Amino acid sequence: MPHALQRRWELDALRGLMLVLMTLTHMPTMYSLPTGQPLGFVSAAEGFVFLSAFMAGRVYGNRARRDGVVVMQSAFHQRAFKLYLCQLGLLLLAFTVIAWLGVHNRQGGVTGLLEFFFIDPQAAVLGAALLLHNPPLLDILPLYIALMLVSPWLLRHALRHGWAGVLSISALLWVAEQWGLGLALHELVGLPIPYKDMGAFHWFAWQALWVTGLWLGARQQPLPRIPFWCVVPAAMYAAGMLLWRHMVGQDPMPGVPAVGLLLDKWSLGPLRVLNFASVFVLLVTFGPWLKQVLPRPLPLELLGRNSLSVFCAHIVIALFTLAFFGSPEVVRPWSTDVALLASAFAGLFAVAMAVETRERLGGRAALVWQSGPQVR
Template structure:
């Protein structure tokens, strides 16, 4: 077996940072809105999805070259099954304990989040199991599962025939979503099958748009060539645009121009509007250029590495903690003392680190069944 390269700790640290930002955003405290999109009109979700795709391309691309395409496909399917089982566990918790607590405690944040379940429980449960009904907070893993199932074909096509065709089709699907392609497909399916799940209850993320972010990350992760040195004519516009978006975000707030909805569509998160994609690309370019220097001068963030190393477990834990917080303490609309919100956040992060440390200890003791993401990545 060829020598296994060291794990890229900086990628783990970035994923850990994305998990911290998502927790700050999803926890229903007074700090939720201010902490959202701190780097401009770019959220932690974009970073998390892109990094996950990049690492998938890196790990499974090596697996394909070393062990063959069937082994790569089997590894993808194994990971997708694990993600699906995690999603089923979160749904079971939400549709039972959390739903009951929301009604018992009269917490509108929970009953609103599970609105379709209370309207049509049977359709909600069946639809959720089929990844068609995706309540808020529970709509990220279905996107991840779908892309993990599609990735073997994408990676196979890219490695055998080049990535140009894959990227072109992905770009066309993203462009089509900007003009309502996803809603058109939904309307057609409803007309043919009578699907009872409303469009808004299928999840906030428009998959036809977000697949482009995944495909781009998968392509870059699967590259064997070293990163090229970016010229100044690329870095300068990226710095100007990223800086302008950063200032605009913190002056205007989350809604860029409330009186001009067209601009909001260009920066829309759920359909990855064009200006938002450009904002993400600008931040990515700057991070790629400054990354080696940052790795040298900044202290190594071991705490973030720990979270990123066990990102799936930590991600699921943050959803569970957010759901219980909603069920007991209410949504961001509930006025609470700032000390209570600080205590809730401290308890949430303590829970995340406890989960990460438990998983770490279990892996080191060799008691974790199956092949973990970490073990797979180190074995490549």
């Protein structure tokens, strides 16, 4: 097909893996904590955001060169609007059915999740519609939407003037967030929504991960070959973080908050960024070899090809599980938690297959990107 950008199945598989890890983490079972951050002090959220940025840069950068920046910008905005509609649907479910079930079933996991909504419903609903109030589990899409909205401006500038300025400003914003930029701006503006209820992800930090992925994806050259002198320390650091994570748990050093800040997920602490970078170096170095020796993970590809639908489905399933079965702190037989996870994954695969079946019947190509990243 002319001008079609061939899908890369390994990227779909990686994003499918991120969705599996997110589901294991977000489902309120006894396996939530053990399976969280399985590769060290780095989570599926970092991988998901970075991969989404890389694919957006690859597809929309190609679109800008082929059809012009105006068409590219329009495609970004259409995608962001679709994401916003998904977020509104999830919020509507949370503020109505899930909130009622949480109160009716006396499930503290739900009432805690929607705490600000129960305190000030009007401010919560208005703030959520404006992407200012983002309850737990519902705070990833707002970050994604904001980054999608700013990306066409970043791409347009970078395609005309280069990436040096964009990357420099992004790095400075990340550094400023390590010193509390977001909290300082919140106090300066005086928003009626508490800072903790605006979402766990600190946008000024996470934009750096997105901008880096966008830059790498928009490059017309393949990813650079990593020199050996970088691979060895990256492997040592990644291995050390992996052992540390599984020896002490997700709190790297209980009772020493300064160390926790260096590895903080929500502000992307510097040691955490280094952990992600080390895993990335290893993946880029050994990925081609793994691609040759491992069988294609078709189930993961299926999830990754339909990532938006699957992502929303996993949030819905997690919310209903919280409303009926409670939080991970609730003691349940292991068999019950296994059944909950099995049912959740069955639901995710059913959603992915239903979306593909619908699009196949509608005549849409499943193996190419045409008007933007088909990250349904």
